Amino acid sequence: MWFVCLVVLVVLAPPGxxxxxxxxxxxxxxxxxxxxxxxxxxxxxxxxxKLREPTLPESLRPPQSESEEAADEGGPCFxxxxxxxxxxxRLTDAEQETLLExxxxxxxxxxxxxxxxxxxxxxxxAKGYVLARAYLQSQDLSQGIxxxxxxxxxxxxxxxxxxxxxxxxxxxxxxxxxTGEVLNIRDLExxxxxxxxxxxxxxxxxxxxxxxxxxxxxxxxxxxxxxxAGSLAVDNSGLSSTGEELWEGTxxxxxxxxxxxxxxxxxxxxxxxPTGKRSQSVSGYLSLxxxxxxxxxxxxxxxxxxxxxxxxxxxxSSGTNTTHTAEINRVxxxxxxxKTVLAAFLTSKTIRNFVAETLLxxxxxxxxxxGGRLAHVRQAFxxxxxxxxxxxxxxSILGALRDEDATEGAPRAQFTKWSVELSYVHAWPVWGQxxxxxxxxxxxxxxxxxxxxxxxxxxxxxxxxxxRNVGLNGDVGAYLRNELAWTLPLPTSPWVQSAxxxxxxxxxxxxxxxxxxxxxxxxxxxxxxxAIGLRARSGHLFGEAIFEKRLAAxxxxxxxxxxxRFQAGVSLQGxxxxxxxxxxxxxxxx
Numbered sequence: 054m055w056f057v058c059l060v061v062l063v064v065l066a067p068p069g070x071x072x073x074x075x076x077x078x079x080x081x082x083x084x085x086x087x088x089x090x091x092x093x094x095x096x097x098x099x100x101x102x103k104l105r106e107p108t109l110p111e112s113l114r115p116p117q118s119e120s121e122e123a124a125d126e127g128g129p130c131f132x133x134x135x136x137x138x139x140x141x142x143r144l145t146d147a148e149q150e151t152l153l154e155x156x157x158x159x160x161x162x163x164x165x166x167x168x169x170x171x172x173x174x175x176x177x178x179a180k181g182y183v184l185a186r187a188y189l190q191s192q193d194l195s196q197g198i199x200x201x202x203x204x205x206x207x208x209x210x211x212x213x214x215x216x217x218x219x220x221x222x223x224x225x226x227x228x229x230x231x232t233g234e235v236l237n238i239r240d241l242e243x244x245x246x247x248x249x250x251x252x253x254x255x256x257x258x259x260x261x262x263x264x265x266x267x268x269x270x271x272x273x274x275x276x277x278x279x280x281x282a283g284s285l286a287v288d289n290s291g292l293s294s295t296g297e298e299l300w301e302g303t304x305x306x307x308x309x310x311x312x313x314x315x316x317x318x319x320x321x322x323x324x325x326x327p328t329g330k331r332s333q334s335v336s337g338y339l340s341l342x343x344x345x346x347x348x349x350x351x352x353x354x355x356x357x358x359x360x361x362x363x364x365x366x367x368x369x370s371s372g373t374n375t376t377h378t379a380e381i382n383r384v385x386x387x388x389x390x391x392k393t394v395l396a397a398f399l400t401s402k403t404i405r406n407f408v409a410e411t412l413l414x415x416x417x418x419x420x421x422x423x424g425g426r427l428a429h430v431r432q433a434f435x436x437x438x439x440x441x442x443x444x445x446x447x448x449s450i451l452g453a454l455r456d457e458d459a460t461e462g463a464p465r466a467q468f469t470k471w472s473v474e475l476s477y478v479h480a481w482p483v484w485g486q487x488x489x490x491x492x493x494x495x496x497x498x499x500x501x502x503x504x505x506x507x508x509x510x511x512x513x514x515x516x517x518x519x520x521r522n523v524g525l526n527g528d529v530g531a532y533l534r535n536e537l538a539w540t541l542p543l544p545t546s547p548w549v550q551s552a553x554x555x556x557x558x559x560x561x562x563x564x565x566x567x568x569x570x571x572x573x574x575x576x577x578x579x580x581x582x583x584a585i586g587l588r589a590r591s592g593h594l595f596g597e598a599i600f601e602k603r604l605a606a607x608x609x610x611x612x613x614x615x616x617x618r619f620q621a622g623v624s625l626q627g628x629x630x631x632x633x634x635x636x637x638x639x640x641x642x643x
Contacts, residue, residue: 286622391431436479511565519582593627
């Protein structure tokens with residue numbers, strides 16, 4: 054009898070029931086799922102969204118300064134009624150006119166002609182054509198015509214070597230279509246960026262003269278330490294309702310198929326088998342480059358089991374949340390200090406929640422989201438700044454929920470959402486170590502009421518620290534994370550360095566805010582929290598220990614005790630070394 058009553062309550066539940074304990078539990082679970090995605094994004098951001106200075110030969114680097122040769126200002130000058138440029142394909146007519154107009158019809162000395170040659174060369178260099186040179190051929194200057202020849206610097210051939218072995222197909226992915234083109238340093242930087250986005254890959258470029266004048270042969274040497282990586286870790290980042298202690302396994306492959314692709318899979322699951330509560334997530338990621346283009350695919354599957362409170366008893370609850378995203382992005386512009394990237398993506402989200410094995414209609418849906426993002430990363434004030442603007446629109450394709458039958462004030466499946474993300478990182482040497490300040494934040498705005506999966510959630514490990522099971526949840530809001538980290542001095546033994554990598558002590562202060570929604574009394578307020586801890590991320594042994602405490606929260610958020618978070622893990626290479634050389638590892642750890 055109780056089961057029949059439950060089915061009626063689930064299917065015909067009034068809107069007010071959605072604010073009861075079950076809905077709050079679902080919100081917490083959605084926050085956990087969002088935290089997992091944020092964790093994956095943070096990991097990829099640390100590995101891939103960084104500017105690494107390409108290793109270029111000195112002959113490719115633009116000259117910093119050139120000493121001016123003494124010129125005989127008193128020498129003869131020549132009046133040129135016509136100044137012609139030969140061999141120019143990379144300057145527009147307007148650029149050529151700007152370069153020549155002030156000297157046309159003027160009386161030019163040899164020093165003036167040298168100045169003009171240097172100005173033409175510098176325009177090429179500023180555009181990235183660093184091998185271009187303007188020069189004079191033998192000619193009779195008394196005829197009133199000055200002809201300047203430009204060697205723009207053409208690529209005759211590109212050769213790629215992997216650990217000394219020649220590889221031809223990979224060129225099509227990282228340096229496509231460059232053979233026969235004028236050499237532009239930005240094209241080479243982009244290719245090296247695509248190589249360096251893979252872990253354990255380091256590329257350098259050397260040059261040699263081509264078989265014809267004005268042509269250059271490029272040699273790309275890639276040293277690859279290894280092509281697979283993996284790790285095992287345990288932490289306590291879960292929810293109380295589904296189990297706080299989790300284990301995590303990650304496997305990644307780099308350039309497995311010769312296309313400079315990157316693929317990774319991460320599995321995260323409740324540690325042990327606690328009665329009545331469990332969570333598990335599986336995430337997959339693929340990245341495939343093609344010159345200035347990159348194709349990305351990511352999939353996340355999250356499932357849980359827990360119990361929710363009813364009127365007189367608790368019921369078993371379970372659910373799944375699956376997200377697939379396809380993205381393509383292109384570098385629109387780059388120079389020696391930054392780059393601008395435009396991306397377009399399509400996302401499908403399927404959410405299913407059950408109570409006593411009965412589908413909770415109000416808590417289950419499929420959404421399809423299309424969007425675009427414009428991002429710019431730049432070296433600024435001695436640090437690295439990153440800003441991105443993203444627009445997202447709910448679509449009614451691929452079986453997505455439609456708003457045709459939606460009631461007034463109900464969440465929208467066809468929505469509009471805008472978000473802005475900002476970050477800045479700056480490091481200084483202090484007492485032989487590194488002091489790093491980092492600031493990153495995110496803001497979101499939407500004119501519509503959104504489903505929980507599309508809302509911003511200030512309060513959690515990757516938003517505002519000091520919160521575990523509760524937090525804010527709204528359509529319009531923002532959060533800001535601030536951190537000061539200092540690299541601790543460690544023994545200089547190579548074994549210690551490879552085992553732990555840099556170890557940081559850090560302190561953080563975070564704040565978050567939601568705009569007030571008059572239709573929802575819980576969609577408002579500010580949160581704040583702070584954290585202090587130690588972490589090691591890049592060695593064979595990695596982990597962190599963090600103390601978090603919330604400083605401010607609205608009264609409607611349940612009280613939580615201070616949080617102590619931990620993570621301990623070992624890389625695949627660390628495991629192999631432990632098997633091969635156990636004595637050294639035991640000595641290191643003891």
